[in-house]
Amino acid sequence: EIVLTQSPATLSLSPGERASLSCRASQSVGSYLAWYQQKPGQVPRLLIYNASNPAPGIPARFSGSGSGTDFTLTISSLEPEDFAVYYCLQRSRWPPGLTFGGGSKVEIK
């Protein structure tokens, strides 16, 4: 089973600052890596798929990069509505299945 490790667990930043979140896989997942945002009481929202493709309607300040085992979600300039928990998710071909990372919380400093 592929394990995803997200860091940092918590990131304290101010609006307007840049956020970089890391997701590291225990073995290569190619580019089958997605990022989700979840706010309290809400359903997770797909931000990025295939490591770097923004989902429809996602603001340009969100970007994803990486391949293989190391991935990054970058928020170029934090807006007040971006303070939330972010999860990465991978899909493996063999054995077939998916796993979530443990999540990274972006909180207001």
Place this chain on the structure above:
Amino acid sequence: VQLQESGPGLVKPSETLSLTCTVSAGSIGSYYWSWIRQPPGKGLEWIGYVHSSGSTSYSPSLKSRVTISIDTSRKHFSLRLRAVTAADTALYYCAREGGPAAFDDWGQGTLVTVSS
């Protein structure tokens, strides 16, 4: 696509949790359909998926207790989790995988509490 979970909100320990996800306003064919859960205050956990063809895959940690099935004619898929304990208390979501790891449609989630 709209997804709606349904099923009991309370299950006794050692019994079987059963949920159904109804798919509306879209096709159930040619997609992977997953169940995902989130214990209160914790992170997301993928439980397993079923493809419209009927093929399945489950999380290794739950594989011995889980069955996911699909009924394409009735446009729903179902989760059965056997021998539940308090650790299975969670918000259970169903979701459509629009692309690899890309859950682009989710249900609102249903809270299932395991308690006697």
